[in-house]
Amino acid sequence: MKPLSHPQWEDLCRRCGGCCYEKIEHDDGFVEHTQTPCRYLDGRTNLCLVYQERFEVCPDCLPVRPETVAELNWLPEDCGYVAHLRRVRAADAGPTTDLAGQGRQGRVQRVSVLGGKR
Numbered sequence: 001m002k003p004l005s006h007p008q009w010e011d012l013c014r015r016c017g018g019c020c021y022e023k024i025e026h027d028d029g030f031v032e033h034t035q036t037p038c039r040y041l042d043g044r045t046n047l048c049l050v051y052q053e054r055f056e057v058c059p060d061c062l063p064v065r066p067e068t069v070a071e072l073n074w075l076p077e078d079c080g081y082v083a084h085l086r087r088v089r090a091a092d093a094g095p096t097t098d099l100a101g102q103g104r105q106g107r108v109q110r111v112s113v114l115g116g117k118r
């Protein structure tokens, strides 16, 4: 599969807001998904209220980048980036081969880490 352009990468996001809920990473690595949304998530539209400055105002907000998305095991199964990763792997191109070098940011995540990790 060919590497994606920035707009193509951005378009993978479904704007579902599914990644914008607090998560708890346990000591054994298990990630628990909670029903607690980020304070900046608009519950009506599922869009971020501070998207342009999200990393400044929300320290827990993390970028989804092509080179790191394969490591983000807390993304929802129906996330557009997860679906893309599945397609890449199915095509046997390998996630790093297909995704490397884009350096773009997609939607972001919020993770609350408990139990002394990180």
Ligand code: SF4
Residues within 6 Å of the ligand: 019, 020, 021, 038, 039, 040, 041, 042, 047, 048, 049, 050, 051, 054, 058, 060, 061, 062, 107, 108, 109, 110
């Ligand atoms: S994009 Fe980041 S700041 Fe915005 S709602 Fe989601 S987690 Fe919060």
Ligand code: SF4
Residues within 6 Å of the ligand: 012, 013, 014, 015, 016, 017, 018, 019, 020, 064, 075, 076, 078, 079, 080, 081, 106, 107, 108
């Ligand atoms: S990054 Fe994934 S989970 Fe988050 S809003 Fe986009 S499609 Fe939904």
